[in-house]
Amino acid sequence: MTRVSISVDFEPDCPPYLSSTFRGIEWGAPALLDLFADLGVSVTYFTTGQVAERFPHAVRALVDAGHELGCHGVTHTAFDTLDERTARWEITNCAERLRDVSSVTSFRAPYLRFPEPYLGLLEDTGFEVDSSLARYKRSYYAPRRPTTLARIPASMTSSVYRLPRVIRNPWMLALRDPVVLFVHPWEFVDLTGEDLRYDCRFRTGAFALRALREVIELFQRRDATFHTIRDLAAELERDA
């Protein structure tokens, strides 16, 4: 049986191209919450400290709906551009802000770029799961530092679910267990007219929401089970 984790990287609009607007949080997030409630799926929201500060009601809403709150740094800066002191601040400050709202033990680095030597910063800050690796990136095969953290890699890049069904469905169903997908709230706002990289804007808005629903239903029809990142890590540990 396939286990599926959906995660939402809860961040400004399409960084680094836009990143000073939050239309995704304002307009995309409520539609996403409705979708997950309708389909009965619990997900993980990797949230930036800035989003938590500016939109406390949006963060409260996802926690109240039973979803997991995870940390995505404060400013959505790539960790491989940060010195250790700043990296530590990004992690501890984000954790502090989010832990006012809920227990937070899962982390994902912006752009899925996280230097292995910084794993110690996550261990020091009480994190138990890192979801910064990506199976589809070459860095997935680089040497890893030993860590107490469970590593839950993303299965594929986020825009794939917006591809035409005939390409997308076989691609999705060929992914190996556990399947870890991620989306962003700004994908559910119509950005098709914006001056962005093509994969950031194509089929955004209502189309994306419909596509995500189809993907979840595709797995549900095949009796897949849905888990938050934290629960998935616990389940994999039990199986090990």
Ligand SMILES: [Zn+2]
């Ligand atoms: Zn992000």
